[in-house]
Amino acid sequence: MTGEQQTRRSISRKFLKQIETEVAVWKQRGTVTAEQANDILSQYVVVSPLYGRLIVILVTLGAILAGVGIILLVSANWQEIPRAGKIVLLMALVAAVYTLGFWLKYERNYPRAGGAIILVGAMAFGASLFLVGQQYHLPIDDPRMMIWWFIGVLPIAYLTRSRAVLILAILAGFWGLGYKISHWLDGMSWSEYAFFAFYLALGAVIYVTGVIHERYRRLKLFASQYIFFGLILLFGVAFILSFKGIYSQAGLLAWEYGSLPLAFIITFNIAIALAVFGAAWCLAVDIRNKETSPKNWADIAGAVVFSAVSYLVITLPFSSAVSYMIVFNILLFGGVIGLIFLGYFRGSSLLVNTGLFFFGVGVIGRYFDIAWDLLPRSAFFIIGGVILLGVGILLERLRRKTLLSMKAIEVSDENEN
Amino acid sequence: MKTKTRLAFFLIVLFQMLVLAGLIIGNEIALANGQSVVLQTGPVDPRDIFRGDYVQLRYEISTLRNTPGVYMLQNGDTAYVRLEKSGDVWAAVQVSNQRADADKWAVFIAGEVTRIINLTAVLDYGIEQYFVPEGQGLVIQNAKDLKVRVKLGSSGKAMIENLIVDGQVFQLK
Numbered sequence: 001m002t003g004e005q006q007t008r009r010s011i012s013r014k015f016l017k018q019i020e021t022e023v024a025v026w027k028q029r030g031t032v033t034a035e036q037a038n039d040i041l042s043q044y045v046v047v048s049p050l051y052g053r054l055i056v057i058l059v060t061l062g063a064i065l066a067g068v069g070i071i072l073l074v075s076a077n078w079q080e081i082p083r084a085g086k087i088v089l090l091m092a093l094v095a096a097v098y099t100l101g102f103w104l105k106y107e108r109n110y111p112r113a114g115g116a117i118i119l120v121g122a123m124a125f126g127a128s129l130f131l132v133g134q135q136y137h138l139p140i141d142d143p144r145m146m147i148w149w150f151i152g153v154l155p156i157a158y159l160t161r162s163r164a165v166l167i168l169a170i171l172a173g174f175w176g177l178g179y180k181i182s183h184w185l186d187g188m189s190w191s192e193y194a195f196f197a198f199y200l201a202l203g204a205v206i207y208v209t210g211v212i213h214e215r216y217r218r219l220k221l222f223a224s225q226y227i228f229f230g231l232i233l234l235f236g237v238a239f240i241l242s243f244k245g246i247y248s249q250a251g252l253l254a255w256e257y258g259s260l261p262l263a264f265i266i267t268f269n270i271a272i273a274l275a276v277f278g279a280a281w282c283l284a285v286d287i288r289n290k291e292t293s294p295k296n297w298a299d300i301a302g303a304v305v306f307s308a309v310s311y312l313v314i315t316l317p318f319s320s321a322v323s324y325m326i327v328f329n330i331l332l333f334g335g336v337i338g339l340i341f342l343g344y345f346r347g348s349s350l351l352v353n354t355g356l357f358f359f360g361v362g363v364i365g366r367y368f369d370i371a372w373d374l375l376p377r378s379a380f381f382i383i384g385g386v387i388l389l390g391v392g393i394l395l396e397r398l399r400r401k402t403l404l405s406m407k408a409i410e411v412s413d414e415n416e417n
Numbered sequence: 418m419k420t421k422t423r424l425a426f427f428l429i430v431l432f433q434m435l436v437l438a439g440l441i442i443g444n445e446i447a448l449a450n451g452q453s454v455v456l457q458t459g460p461v462d463p464r465d466i467f468r469g470d471y472v473q474l475r476y477e478i479s480t481l482r483n484t485p486g487v488y489m490l491q492n493g494d495t496a497y498v499r500l501e502k503s504g505d506v507w508a509a510v511q512v513s514n515q516r517a518d519a520d521k522w523a524v525f526i527a528g529e530v531t532r533i534i535n536l537t538a539v540l541d542y543g544i545e546q547y548f549v550p551e552g553q554g555l556v557i558q559n560a561k562d563l564k565v566r567v568k569l570g571s572s573g574k575a576m577i578e579n580l581i582v583d584g585q586v587f588q589l590k
Contacts, residue, residue: 084441091437098430106419125433132437134548136444137577140471142543148440152433159425186531186541188492261493 008045016046059116060164067123071130083135090128097121105160119164122153126172141183146176157222166222170206170229177202184264190251194260194268196237197314201271203233204307208278211300215285224350231351234306235335235358241313242328242362244369247321255316268314275307295345302338306331332362344402352402360391447576451568452524454500454507455581458563471548472557472580474565478509478526479545481538486512490538494530497522497573498540506564512538519573527573544575557582 011019023040026032032040070093098121105114129145132138138145150173157165181198185191207230213223240246257265279300286296309331318324336359343351367387457477478498481487490496490512497519499511507524519525528540544567549557557563557580564581580587 087437087441091434095430095434098426102423102426106422121430125437128437129440132440132444134471136448137471137544137547138444139541139543140546148436152429152436155429155432156426159422159429183529184493186493186529 008043011044011046013046016041016044019044055112059113060119063116063119063123063164066120067127070120070124071127087128087131087135090124090131094121094124094128097124102160115160115162115164118156118160118162119168122156122165122168125149125152126168141179143176143179143183146172146179150176161221163222163225166225170225174202174229181264181267184261188259188261190248190255192246193251193255193313193316194264196241197310198264198268198271199233200237200310200313201268201275201307203230203237204275204303204310205271205278206230207234207303208275208282208300211282211303212278212285215282228350228354230303231339231354234303235332235354238306238328238332238335239358239361239365242325242332242365244321244325247324249321252316252319252321257315260314268310272307272310276304279304295342298338298342299351302335306335329366332358336362340402344405349403353399356395356399356402360395363391364388444576447570447574448568448578451570451576453566453568453578454502454524454526455505455564455566457506458565470551470553471546474545474547474563476542476544476565477506479540479542481509481512481540483536484509484512484538486518487536487538489514490530490533492530492533496528496530496538496540497525498528500524500526524569525573526567526569526575542575544577547577547580557587 020041023032023037027034027037070090097117101114101117101119101121103114104110104117108114126149129149133140133142133145150169153165153172154169156162157169181195185194188194206226210223210226210228210230213219213221213226282300283297286292309327312318312324312327336355339351339355340359343349343353343355364384364387367384371383458474478500481498484498491514494514495516497513497516498509499513499519499522500507501510501524502508511522513519514530519527526542528542530538531541532539544565547557547565560582562581562583566578566581566586567575568578569575
């Protein structure tokens with residue numbers, strides 16, 4: 001195989017057809033010679049999308065299995081090798097796996113398999129951290145290990161443009177931060193309020209990070225991962241806080257914002273500041289690019305509203321539980337409807353599907369809230385079952401209609417162009 | 418471009434190796450130095466998904482009842498516990514949330530207050546888990562007497578040195 005053939009780019013059959021059509025036009029106009037036209041076309045090779053996807057699925061599953069295997073190997077706590085030897089061995093393994101992944105991805109042009117092996121390297125780095133924790137009997141909820149894992153693999157995700165490594169980094173960071181927060185709030189009564197407030201603010205930060213990524217060509221690849229995690233956090237927490245039983249009168253009376261640990265308050269306010277700063281950044285980019293339609297900034301404003309509401313949770317200014325329930329139901333359902341509309345106008349199935357999911361979950365939540373005490377149990381389950389089926393059918397219709405009309409808009413846009 | 422990517426990639430890998438090396442060196446230094454004390458403890462046996470089997474330890478000094486100074490502790494405080502040798506183990510004789518107090522004592526351990534009920538404080542010292550080879554937790558679980566030898570750093574931070582099961586040092590091969 002020649003070097004030229006090795007560097008041929010894999011594209012879909014549809015895209016090759018488009019290129020062929022364009023090249024034919026250029027040839028006709030005399031923009032390129034017949035030789036140049038052949039040269040352009042010879043740079044591409046058709047790969048079936050199904051085949052490409054199968055490779056990705058296989059190598060990613062393989063990577064996850066191998067990574068989990070290494071972690072399990074560590075957790076078995078093998079005693080045959082002395083402490084230092086074990087750690088050095090695992091470090092050597094991490095370096096070797098990374099080198100192999102890099103070599104395959106960049107030197108031998110196996111981007112998918114190479115990328116998957118780099119993912120194994122990132123997991124093996126985590127396993128090495130756990131090994132250190134195990135060998136020195138560090139506390140299992142020690143957040144440092146997860147946070148080092150996050151800091152270590154995040155740059156790998158960006159450099160190798162790997163979404164799988166990014167997801168691993170986000171999960172590790174989220175886990176580590178969770179340990180840290182629970183450590184700070186350990187032993188404090190009603191600390192769940194502070195937890196919820198923090199995760200609401202964190203959801204806003206992660207969402208806004210995704211939106212910033214959307215605005216840069218080179219970062220766009222990672223936008224949907226952040227947006228998805230952000231939305232799950234924002235709406236997940238809003239959903240939990242929309243239940244009337246979450247706020248107890250005793251909790252509201254006993255709550256003191258000032259008694260929260262200083263480190264927690266600082267971290268919480270940093271999260272809010274980051275969300276607001278990120279939103280302002282997005283807005284500045286949009287103004288510079290003269291793209292200031294509500295379609296662009298509505299969700300950023302929404303994220304800022306969500307993070308502002310987290311102050312309500314952490315300071316608890318209202319004395320009645322019902323006030324909070326009302327605020328969070330408005331936030332949940334208002335947010336969900338806004339998200340569906342926004343997804344529709346932007347043509348984003350991610351936003352529409354997430355919005356519809358939380359709409360369904362929200363309706364079911366309200367049914368539990370209202371009907372649990374009022375109805376006899378048999379009626380509760382029968383009516384609940386019927387409501388679930390009804391909501392399911394309604395959502396399926398809505399989803400199909402919305403996604404179909406989004407496709408129709410795309411087709412008409414293409415025709416106009 | 419490829420050279421730059423290669424350089425950046427291997428710099429990140431090097432950074433990861435340095436993180437691991439730093440953690441190992443830091444822990445080895447803490448174990449090599451510091452005051453050695455033996456604490457009385459008792460086990461519970463759970464499992465961590467990442468690190469495998471471990472024995473959950475609860476020390477006699479984890480719960481301070483009416484210990485002088487306990488009145489000043491609050492949830493989340495860093496507490497400094499003065500230790501004195503009593504028989505073959507070390508026991509808590511005084512507690513404070515002020516580092517300046519601790520600096521006057523000969524031997525002290527630092528922990529975090531996780532619960533306060535009247536004049537009883539529950540503390541966490543960061544040495545509550547002891548990781549064992551798969552399936553060996555039961556030996557420790559069934560022990561009649563369990564002690565832990567810990568190393569105390571100058572800030573009072575404790576690290577597990579070894580476990581003493583029924584008078585014998587537990588051998589991790």
